[in-house]
Amino acid sequence: MSIVTVLDGRAGEVLLASVGCLLALATVAAIAPRSSLNPRPLSLSLSLSAVACLGILMLGMGVLAAPAVTAELGDVLGYSLIHVRYDALSGLLLVALGVAGAAASLYAIGSGAHGDPAGRLTGAAYPIFLASLALVFGADDAFAFLFAWELMALSSAILVVGRNPGSTVARAGYVYLVLTHLATAALVIAFAIMASAAGSTSFDAFGEAAHSLSPGTRDLVFVLLLIGFGTKAGAIPFHVWLPRAHPVAPSHVSALMSGVMIKAGVYGIVRFGLEILGPGPEWWGLLVLAIGILSAVLGVLYALMEHDLKRLLAFHSIENIGIILVGVGTAFVAHAAGSTALAAVALTAALFHTLNHALFKSLLFLAAGSIQSAVGSRDLNALGGLARAMPVTALAFGIGAAAISGLPPLNGFASEWLTFQGLVDAGGDEALSLVARFAAIIAVAGLGLTAALAVACFVKATGMSFLALPRTVAAAAARETGQAMGSAMASLAVACVGVGIAAGPISRMIGGVAGGVLGRGPGSTIGPLAAVDGVDAAYGSWQIAALLAAVAGAAWLLSRRRAVRRTPTWTCGIVPEPAFEYTATSYAKLIRLYYGPVLRPAREVSVELHPGTPFPRTIRYRGEVSHLIDERLYGPLHRAAVAAAQLIRRIQSGSLQVYLAYAVTALVALLLVAR
């Protein structure tokens, strides 16, 4: 019985085996007692994890261009339980995992030095979480996939709850576990249908069997997959766990959950919906497109209403999943209509944004963690003025903010640009139905709205955290966090800039990945590298970046020739105070009013007067917005579930004989039905 069967001496498999061994060692190191070999268990474990992530990155880069790497794990009596196959699509997600994982591990080493140690349980769960992610992206049969999927869900749940099982944290972890298992249930049913049609659990067999399924069954499988993967991705309306779970996790875990784990949902939709089930009817794509637009617009609107920095970022993950799904939906629609070149452009955009979001969202969560450890709060209304004390964090957060807002010349713009290209091309593609073409145009407006709202939200988040006067004593006393945390953020920030400037070659490479995904289906002849050739407009990323830098640099140098005098801000003759500044809440007020029909803001102002005078002593303001999906969809579902449980309770007597009778009845009924 071998742990990993190395099929031959190829480097990919050796690398895969080393990554597995390193992560196993990291798990052991976290649990093992402190000894001379293992003086600082968590640091050692995290260092091993960081090295393993670099291995994952190398493996990912390797399979992006080279043929797929396959291996078998857990060979029991000649029967392999787990088959893995890392192809170019897996490779792209491994690259995202490798970069974000290495940065997060490095960051965690630094934040551990700040008196923020995680327990043994979470210490062990972290490398397992990394390993499960790597396995999800390469599993090549239903068993391996579901095993890795569950491992990922459980280890991340431990990481969310493990450290401080207070009531809100435990509740967030509970909601997360329930929803992730509902998602897994949907996947199990979908895989069971596929496996019974294919007579095998291998995904290759699924691909062949998919085209013999009746249209109704195919539609059912697709909807089940969309529910399962959509929940993991956090797409609206399956998103309710995400803004609860992500903020309470330690920041390096939030970075990986938002940056990489939710991408497993995107990966699933692309791998199973697009590649294995192949081109479906047009409404599949329109459904994905609608979910994408809904997630993008509502995600960013809710983010704007938040003043908890990590909750704000969590809602932005929903937004970015929406942007990715817009690209995926366009690819579905175009693939169904036979416009494979257009499908490749849209899928390239989606995959590129998947990679980019992993970079900038990890960066933002890590920076938010630095703020939290420096100030002790992540409430934007308690921050301010941090740019002076924390210049590295400020610059890194600023770059991440510009990247996630889709601003040139950073990486977020490049992938959003491709997404827009896909939509405009779809609008003009006569092979598509008129409804699909118009839907693509509406999506252009929706994405434009999303981009503008994202700019608003990140001006708010960056400005309230880093600029003007500190709003609290703690914010005024903040100091820059350590070197490990700083270099983790700096490397991700450099990656955001670098990928943005090198957008051309990178998108051509990802175009090859997209071509591979679409080429596996029947009836399509697209080769690698065709994707970006489908776009006839151009975006010269490095040219624009260089010219911007040159013009801005020249203007800056010229304007520096005059003296600069620093004086207190003019506030009509009063000494400036932080209370004069706009807060996160007041900054978003106009948007709260503009989008009131969706947000339905409620506010409550209570004024207490000095006795006997008309002068107020205290004014209290409380405001909140309502989350329509939570209230209108999950509220009734929750009540119905509780009511159903109450009904079923009546047959629960607690007597063993009665339960045996139930079992026998059920068995007889099944035998009669399934005869």
Place this chain on the structure above:
Amino acid sequence: MLESTTLESLVLGLVQVVLTVSLAPLLLGITKRVKARLQYRRGPSIFQPYHDLVKWWTRESVESDVASPLTGAAPAIVLATVVVATLLVPIVGARPPLSGWGDLLVVVGLMALGRFVLALSALDAGSAFGGMGSSREVAISTLVEPALLLALTGAALAAGSTDLGTIAALGVASGTSWFTPPLIMAAAAFAIVAVAETGHEPVDNPDTHLELTMIHEGMILEASGPRLATLMYAAQLKLVLVAGLFGAAFLPVGLATDLTPTTLVVAIGAALAKMTVAAVALGVLDASLAKLRILALPGLLATASILAAVGIATRLWLPA
């Protein structure tokens, strides 16, 4: 596609650069003069904006003692976004000076970058007025951007490309058949958002000195000296950019597809005429309209979005 040699593109590009860079302040002068005349004032000379820029440029900058380095860098970045975006728009030749470097989406993206940096720097001094202008600017931009993109998409669909050079060249080649009903609807939508994007009545008042009504002026309230000059010049150049975008996508009359003395004179004349009409129109709007209540803006700007969407629906369902 149009055929023109590298030399021809270079000359047309240089003419555009000289024209746009030198005349941007003049357009503001014209707008102010028209406004003044309509209000029965004489108003300042149309060259006053040049004098103002020189005046600010030669003075010291005063900045808040809580300001971060962003306050110093932001004006330069804002100017750079407008300069680069203007170089991507065909204003004299049917090919923009930086042909092939970026399409209309890049222009919209650069405008968003400028807005991001300016709105952020407005928060740097910790003054309530900066926050007020900044929060209004970003909120209004969420209404502007969908309409702007839809309107430009209307032109992109007509040409089958988001490349502004391709759109303009096709527009020139099509002659009057370019002006189909869907395109006219898109142009009308663009005209509405152009007013908001350049900060004129009924959305913003560029001359206001009442802090509570300011948007763009609120954001640059803390700027002074060369930084104020840079920001004001960027705002003036933005009018050229927006008018040029309108000209390229919806009114590509007179753009030079090749270089002869006649086409050059026609192209320069057409560009000047379009800019002047835009400046005069904004002056007339400024003088004749009151500022809309800020909560009434969604109505106006949603009209633009819907107009552009109806135009595209018309193109799809009722092809000519």
